[in-house]
Amino acid sequence: MxxxxxxxxxxxxxxxxxxxxxxxxxxxxxxxxxxxxxxxxxxxxxxxxxxxxxxxxxxxxxxxxxxxxxxxxxxxxxxxxxxxxxxxxxxxxGHNKFLTLLELQKYNVPVPASYFAGNIKSARKVLESAHYPIIMKLSTGTQGVGVMMADSVSSARSILDTLEVFNQPYLIQEYIETNATDIRIIVAGDKVVAAMKRKAAHSEIRANIHQGGVGVAFTPSSDIEEIAIKAAAAIKADVCAVDILESGKKTYVIELNLSPGLEGISKATKANVAKEIASYLFLQTKAYKAHKISQDYNKFLSGIDNGNHTSQIVSHVDLKAGILRIPERISKLSGFRSDEEVIYSVGKKKLVISKT
Ligand SMILES: Nc1ncnc2c1ncn2[C@@H]1O[C@H](COP(=O)(O)OP(=O)(O)O)[C@@H](O)[C@H]1O
Ligand SMILES: [Mg+2]
Structure with missing residues (x-):
């Protein structure tokens, strides 16, 4: 494969x-x-x-x-x-933090209260009535860049004015008190393959390793595992990272990363995360192909049942040492027996095998 x-x-x-x-x-x-x-x-x-x-x-x-x-x-x-x-x-x-939260919410995955305003006037209104501190972040920021905390309406207003200058979409989010930590989980299908807790550097709220955060291996509770797996499934991402904030007994998903860096988490957990992902990709590909093949097979069989004696099957060319190998299911369905005399009608990118 x-x-x-x-x-x-x-x-x-x-x-x-x-x-x-x-x-x-x-x-x-x-x-x-x-x-x-x-x-x-x-x-x-x-x-x-x-x-x-x-x-x-x-x-x-x-x-x-x-x-x-x-x-x-x-x-x-x-x-x-x-x-x-x-x-x-x-x-x-997955690449837009606000759309991620909207989608997660549909599947009852807990997310922090978040606002996306279409104009500065309504954003200002949100800031007037917010409970401080609040988080303001770019919808597409990564590695902690673009995440800002405002502890008062006046600081929030000046951040808002700056964001407007740069004309970048942003969201306003409730601040979750976590003692400057977050949880990063790598999900592969319905399995958590690695998890770490990150602690932000001194006087920093962003726990990202790129912002000086330190990651340590972490064993998530089954509830947190379930939330991470559900979040990945909601975004239809078989492989991704899920960032989670835990505050007291409450858990919130803040973002998904579709192309997560693996160095930090592999170091923190001492796991070979790349290998876990590789093995998952292989098993899934095999399962996908088996499923597809059985579907094609059924289509082929129903073609025969309907008296339509030829059917088309989509597959890949399997050429080894110059020899073209025909998939087993096609060989079987053709009904050819070993040593039977056949005619090969060959043209460019075309091959028909029929009985003499
Ligand atoms: N609502 C929030 N409350 C408290 N801390 C937050 C909040 N949102 C983000 N953070 C902190 O900032 C970090 C980066 O935020 P995140 O949304 O994951 O963006 P990025 O894509 O830059 O990693 C988080 O890991 C967390 O430490
Ligand atoms: Mg993050």
Missing amino acids: KLAVISLGGQSSKSIAEESRSYFSSVSELSIRSIEVHTTLNGSQVLCDGEPLPPFDCVYVRGSYKYALLQQAISEVLYKKTYLPLHPSSFPL
Whole structure:
């Protein structure tokens, strides 16, 4: 089975690709910067360096929010033919903090009270009636950049004016008292593969490691695990990181990361998180293919039952040492017996095998 990791080429993507080599028969590392998506009357296509993307069994699309539209477009084209750990709709949702919260709320995943205002006048009104401190953050910030705390209406107003100057979408959020800690959980399907608690540096509220936070291994309660898994499922992200704030007995999900860095959490937990993800991708791809194959198989059988003696099955060419191998299910359904005399009608990109 073939895997492609489309990413910005960061260390975590490289580690996942590297670990995947012991599972997949081939692993291609592709730069998201070299990808284009074309759509015409004849259909849609993903290209890499100007050439059509060859078929893959699994395509793991990573990279920052700046590529959200491209990531979604790639996935829209490949979806239904390829196992994608991130659904096309994961990208617009997961890369935007406010849309993430809206989606999570639909599935009763607890989130902090958050506001998104369409104009500065209504944002000011929200600030007038807020309980301080509050959090103001950019909808697309990462690694703690773009998260600000305001402890009074006057400081909130000056942050608001600055945000307006930069013309960046932002959200206003209730402040959750956590003693400057957060919980980062890596989810793969219905399993938590790693979790750490991060403590912010002195006089800092943001617990991100990039802001000086320190991560330690953490064993989440089954309730927190369930919340993280549900959050990932709500965004249709089979593999992602979930950031959680815990305050007393309350738990809140603040964001999902579709392309999480793995260095910090691997160091804190001493787990090989990249390997866990690689093995998950492999098992899922296998399950996806088996499911798809059985669907195709059923379609094929119903074609025969209907008296329609030929049917088309979509599969990948399996060429080993110059020998074309036909999938077992197709060989079986054809009814050919060993040594039977057949005619090969071969043309460019075409092969028909029929009985003499
Ligand atoms: N509502 C909040 N209350 C308290 N702390 C928060 C809140 N939102 C964010 N933080 C702190 O800021 C950090 C970064 O916020 P987050 O929303 O995860 O953005 P980023 O994408 O930059 O990581 C969190 O890990 C947490 O420590
Ligand atoms: Mg975060």
